[in-house]
Amino acid sequence: MVLLSFDWFLIIEKAILISIVIVASLVIAMYETWGERKVAAFIQDRIGPDRAGFGGILQPLADGMKLFMKEEIIPNSSNKFLFVMGPGLAMLTAMMTSAVIPWGGHLEIMGRTVPLQIADINIGILYVFGVVSLGVYGVMIGGWASNNKFSLMAALRGASQMISYELAMGLSLIALLMLTGTLSLRTIVEQQSTGHWNIWYQPLGFIIFFVCALAECNRTPFDLPEAESELNFGYHQEYSSMKLGFYLFAEYVNMFISCVIMATLFFGGYDIPFVNDAHLYEIWGNWAALAQVVMLMAKVIFGIFVFMWIRWTVPRFRYDQLMNLGWKGLIPLALANMVITAVVALLKYNNWHF
C-alpha cells in the first residue's frame, strides 16, 4: 500500500494554500491598479476613478474587461513563440516568489499544524533572488521578440538596470544575513518577533534595499524600460489586449511581492507589534494566525502606498544618473554597510573584546 503511506493531507493542504496565495496576489494586484490611480489622483488634487461601483471599487474589473475585449495583435515580423512567451514569463516569475514567503504563523486544523507558508526552504532568500533575476527575461524576451527598435532598447535598459541594482540589493542583504545568521525567511521573522525589527539594526541596508526594490520593479524614478516619453512605452509597445495586461499586471504583482519581502526582512513580517504572539495563540487559537496575516497585509499595504507616493513625487532619472547612482552610489554604500556590520557583529561575538 504505497499509496496510503503518501501524505495526501499535505498535498491537499499545500494545493489549497497555493490557490489562495495566487488568487490573493492577483486580487491585490488588481486593486493596486485602482489604488495607484486613486493615490495619483489624490496627490494631484483630483478624486480619481469614482464611477464604477462605490468609490470606483469595480474599476479594476472594468479595466480587465476592456483589456480582454481589445483586439489581439501579433506583429508580422515578430518571433511569434517568444512574443507570446514574454508576458507569460513575466507573470510566472512574478508569482513564483510567493512560494517561500511566510504569510502568517500556523493554523491548527483537525489536530494538524498547518504552517501558512507554501515551502519553508532553508535558502529562502536565495530562492527569491534567483526567481527575481529571472524576471528580467520577461522584459528581455518580450522586447526582443517584438522586433521593434524602441522595444529592444527598452529591453536592454531593463536588463542592465536590473543587473546593476541586483548587485547592490544582494550586498545590502548580506549585511542583514550576517545579523540573522540564516537564509530561511520564517526563521528571520521569528527572530524579529520580540519587537527587535531588523530595520533598527540595518537602517542603511533598508534604504539601499528599498531603492533597489524600486529599480527591480521598474517603478518611477527608475522606470526607464517603459519610459513613455522616450521609448513610446518601452518593451510592451507592440503588445495589445491581455498580453499587455499581463505585463502591467506582472509589474503590480512584483510590487506586491517586493513589499512583502521588505516587510518580512525588515519589519518583522507577520509579527504583531507590542503583542506577544505566542501568548496570543493561547487565547485566540487560529484567529491569532489570521490576525498575523492581516498584520502582514497592513505592513505591505503601507509599503505599496509608499511606492506609489514616491512614483507620483519623483521624476524619472536620466540613464547615466541611474547608472551612476547604482554603481557609484549604492554599491559602495552597501559595501561599507557590509563591512561595518561585519566588524560590529564580530566584536559582539567576541563579547566586545578586540
Next chain:
Amino acid sequence: MQSLTNRVKPVDRKPMTFLEKIYLWEIAKGMMITIKHFFRRKPTIKYPEEKREFSSVFRGLHILNRDEQGRERCTACGLCAVACPAEAITMEAAERKKGEEHLYREEKYAARYEINMLRCIFCGLCEEACPKDAIYLSQTFTPSNLTRAQFIYKKDDLLIPDPNKDPELYAKALGDRKKPQ
C-alpha cells in the same frame, strides 16, 4: 549682454551640495509636499450630479422665445444671421396666413430656423441684434450627439415650450439668466 528689461533672473548654477547630491533629503522634502496635497480638499465638481455655479449672464444654448400668449416672436428679419460672426444661423421666411395669428406674432415668420451649434461661438451677438426679443441664450450647455448633422439645431429644438400650456417647462427653459442690457 545688456538686458532690455529689469526682470531678468540669472540661472543658479551652483554645484549641488552634498545633501542635494544624495537625493534622499530632497526626495523626502518633495514627498512632504505631495502628501500635503493628498489630504487637501479636492476642487473636483462631480459633473452630472453637481453643477458649477454660473454667472448670471452665462451664454449657453439658444432658445427661440414666445410672447405671453404663446406666439413665436421671431419675424425672420435676418438681423441675427447678419450679426453672427460665425455665420451659424440660417433661416427661411414665410408669410403668416389668416387664422395663424395665434401662432406667430408678426405677419412674417421663420418657417425654417437653424443654428449650427458646431459653428456657434456663443458670443451672444444674435441676442443683442434681435429687435423682437426672439432669441435668447439659455443656461443649458454640453449638448452631445452622435453625428455632425444632429448639431444643426432646427426650430423644433430651439423653440421654447408654450408658457400657457407648459408653464413649468417654459420657466425651466428660460432659466434665471439675465439678459445683458
